[in-house]
Amino acid sequence: MSLPTLNPTDARNLLDQGAVLVDIREANEHAREKIPGAFHMPLSKLDEADFALHQGRPVIFHCKSGGRTASNAPRLAEKLGGDWEAYVVEGGLDAWKKAGLPVSMDRSQPIELQRQVQIVAGSIVFIGVMLGLFVNIGFMAIPAFVGAGLVFAGVSGFCGMARLLMLAPWNQPARTPSA
Numbered sequence: 001m002s003l004p005t006l007n008p009t010d011a012r013n014l015l016d017q018g019a020v021l022v023d024i025r026e027a028n029e030h031a032r033e034k035i036p037g038a039f040h041m042p043l044s045k046l047d048e049a050d051f052a053l054h055q056g057r058p059v060i061f062h063c064k065s066g067g068r069t070a071s072n073a074p075r076l077a078e079k080l081g082g083d084w085e086a087y088v089v090e091g092g093l094d095a096w097k098k099a100g101l102p103v104s105m106d107r108s109q110p111i112e113l114q115r116q117v118q119i120v121a122g123s124i125v126f127i128g129v130m131l132g133l134f135v136n137i138g139f140m141a142i143p144a145f146v147g148a149g150l151v152f153a154g155v156s157g158f159c160g161m162a163r164l165l166m167l168a169p170w171n172q173p174a175r176t177p178s179a
Helices: 009-015 027-034 043-048 068-070 073-080 092-098 113-134 135-155 160-166
Strands: 019-021 059-062 086-089
Touching: 009 019, 009 059, 009 068, 009 086, 027 086, 043 073, 059 073, 059 092, 068 073, 068 092, 073 086, 086 092, 086 113, 113 135, 135 160
Parallel strands: 019 059, 059 086
Antiparallel strands: none
């Protein structure tokens, strides 16, 4: 079962009438940029979700670009059950912003982990190629290694670089002083 899509403006109108907006992006994505008032339920924790609090109200799901919500629409619909009016925001947060609708941004939060992986992998490949061209051909092993790692991550779903970046100090939650 798929869920019907709504363009951002129609989604906003439905929210103004009492619908619930659910952000299925992961915590690191949601922390940096979000639609004000959206309920956060990461897709990775969907099995733990309890939508009973929102019973009787339409539910609108969104992610960053609409891809995750579209590809997981059957799973989202199954979690809600058959008695719910539910939708997906077409184009996700990106389309929401493009439509000029409000977004809350916290630039003190790190950028999404996937973008961090892209920046680091791209930098390592670039440096490896430059070293290979101008210093020693043996440095070409560096971009080959990163390329193999990216292929492995795509095939297996395990990204070692992402795991390492999650441990970086800027990706750790801020500690609050204990009383």
